[in-house]
Amino acid sequence: MSELKKITNLIPSDLVIEDLGIRLRGIGDSCIASTHMISLSKDIINNSKFVKVEQFKIDNKMPIWPFMKESKNVKEVPSYYEQSDDMKIIKKQIHNIESGLQILLSRSQLSIGSVEKYKLTHSVISDKQEILSDPIFIQSNIVPRNVDSSIKVKKDAIKVNDFNKNLDILRKVRKEK
């Protein structure tokens, strides 16, 4: 029986791995796939910047479909904006301005139109990584099949002067390390 592995998305945007037929939604989302299926898409899976692959242990002997989603897997994207000190200061300042306006309006009894409340969201300028709405898509077959692609290329040939000598020097330098 093939081993099972848990694949977890490490990037903020969605990730589609076409070879496995899966879509992982945002950071922390995960799925379970068999080792055999993972071997088909080894390059992408092994790229630790996109996903984390770890052994999946089964406690009971219930049959598991290779692409079955885990039930409690999707974590929320960390709410950086809600917790930052800057945001607390901005919220406090907004509160002060709103209170000041209320006092002014109550004193003058004048209507200067409605003051709308806006909830500050992700539009705050930040150098943090932007969360993309489109997923990163890694397709399975990139090289088009059955296409006659005889494209003209410029060919040239240069004589090997010191190539073999340079190769020996490189081998020597690498050996010395």
Next chain:
Amino acid sequence: MPIQVRRNRSTQIDMQSSIVDNMTNNIVDEMLDIGVGLDCGTMNFVAARKSGQKIETRRIRDAFIDLNQEHKRMLKLSNTSFVELEGRLLIIGDEALDCANLFNREPRRPMSGGIINSSEIDAQKIVSLMMKNVLGDPKKDNEKCYYSVPAPALDIIGSDITYHQAILKKILKELGYDPEPTNEAQAIIFSECAKENFSGIGISYGSGMTNICLSYNAMSALEFSVCKGGDWIDDGAGRAVNVTRSKMCTLKESGININSPNGRNQEALSLFVSSLIDYSLNGIINHFDTVKHEILVPKPIPIIISGGTSKAGGFIDKFKERFECLRSNFPIEISEIRSANDPMTSVATGLLLLSQMGD
């Protein structure tokens, strides 16, 4: 009666053994030549292979243009090679640039800023077709292929090459190769700095960006890039004098001398080339300054200038002139500044050297 000449047995054996020797030598030669270097640049894809006593290079321009089916007859008559993909006619390579100039259009670019163009829907397919054509079929299953990748850019927030590197790797695997990524500026050191034990600063003035690598004893100590290159020159100079980017590129590659420009267009190009040199040198100085306590280079090392943009006449003289103005700020002692033997193939040749190393 006809005269019969019969070779004696020892002559036959000698001839057979010499044939076997020749065949064996050929097979051994071919085995020694296994491995290929591939420079995946924004303007050109260049593959380098060793073939006996020669290094063969194959280059394709990184541009394409799409035409309707009605142009098929015209293309056949003009002997222009094209690819039919999903009902469209695609002209790929140098001919795309010629065609674009003819129709006063900008060619489409599958690569931009050193990586696969994210805003070009056909980019991955076109890149795969170009790679297939410059590399040809592998000489054996999983033939080693060292391919170039840029370093993340200092002047782009969140610059990352992970996806680009993974896609190129996947294409090469699909083509039957065993791919291995290497920084393009370090490949220049492998190609040009054997006499310095592969120590030096490689600067690759490419089309999409400028890559820099500090290598010491064949080990990369520092890799980074700045996001300006030949495209920035063509774009800026083109806009300054109201000429298309591709026409500026053609003019730049026609052999102008930036130190003695002739006419308005050349003057604009000259100004932008000088500006790029200043920008990259200041970028190097600033970045080296931030990491100078982590790097110890015990003896002076050379700077090697390479890349298609550095082919502009007078580029190396201008670089030396600007470097002398800034030398006192440079945190590493420089022994000399020189050009790569061939700025167009230097990266591919360096990668080829790595591919011949064996495991």
